[in-house]
Amino acid sequence: MGQPGAEQRPRRRRLPEPLEVRLPPLFRCPISLEVMRSPVSLCTGVTYDRSSIQRWLDSGHRTCPATRLPLPSTHLVPNLALRRLIVSAAAAAAAAEDDDGGGRSDPSAAEIASRIAAAGEGGDSEAAVRVLALMLGSDRVGKGDKESAIAALVADLDRSVSALLAVVRNGRGIGSRIDAVRVLESILASPARVCGEESRAAIAEREELFPELVRMMGREGGAEAAIGCMARRRRRGRGGHGR
Known part of the structure; x- marks a missing residue:
């Protein structure tokens, strides 16, 4: 047996070399x-x-x-x-x-997005959501790569949105929940050639989305992301079929 309390020492998490x-x-x-x-x-x-x-x-x-x-x-x-x-x-x-x-x-961003879609509501996609949100917001990732990622989410829209909403509800920290909202906003903000009006309307009309955004507004640091997504939701859900 080791010394008492030895197992309590914090251990630095290291990146596995082959994964670099x-x-x-x-x-x-x-x-x-x-x-x-x-x-x-x-x-x-x-x-x-x-x-x-x-x-x-x-x-x-x-x-x-x-x-x-x-x-x-x-x-x-x-x-x-x-x-x-x-x-x-x-x-x-x-x-x-x-x-x-x-x-x-x-x-690629598209591969990470595909993992989110594959996870669905019951899977653990939190890590992938955090990585994808960072990539979608980074100047070091090209516009085409970002659009490919959004397209990968739209390709299996129901499972993608279910996975993102699961992170919004049950994410282990406020950071991951905010990131999931930002990914949803990115989908709603994408051009029509990437995400068509029907897909955007389907997201905006998800009945569980609005209550989750309202809850997010009450969490520290979550208001800005929630308001941004809510604005996109209203624009796409109510005015998307206009001119």
């Missing part, structure tokens, strides 16, 4: 292009892996490598939210690797 290549590019450090293990942000808002940006600063540089802007401060702020998302993405990638027999190409 399966994580989306936006999880990679702009300097090393490797998956970030300890993401930290500069005052410019750009996030780097700690070891890479520290070497840059130790070399005497006082500019942000990505933006080339001067740094009034070299203080590094741990990006814990991104760290958790990277770990979640690694878990999602591990599941995908089991499904595809060990393929190791980077998962």
Whole structure:
């Protein structure tokens, strides 16, 4: 037996080495292009892996490598939210690797969206939802890739919306619930060639959507996402069949 209480020590969650290549590019450090293990942000808002940006600063540089802007401060702020998302993405990638027999190409936004649709209401799609929300909101993911992801959700709309609403209701934290609402908003905001009026109307008319958005408005940090989705819902559900 080990020492009493030894099992209580917090253990740092590490990314499995073989899964690095399966994580989306936006999880990679702009300097090393490797998956970030300890993401930290500069005052410019750009996030780097700690070891890479520290070497840059130790070399005497006082500019942000990505933006080339001067740094009034070299203080590094741990990006814990991104760290958790990277770990979640690694878990999602591990599941995908089991499904595809060990393929190791980077998962696209569309592939992650397909996993959400496949999960449906009864599946555990929370990690995939968080990753997809980040990709849909990132400037480092192209417009075409984002539209492909939305199209993958629309292809199995009922299961996709059920999975997203399940995360809105039962997500383990407010962050994942907000992300699910943002993905729903992205679907409603997509162009007609990606999501047709019938599909948007079907989402807007889901009777459980409005009550969940109202509940979200009462949660800390959830009002903005809920209002945005609610506005899209009203626009698509009531005015979508106009001119």
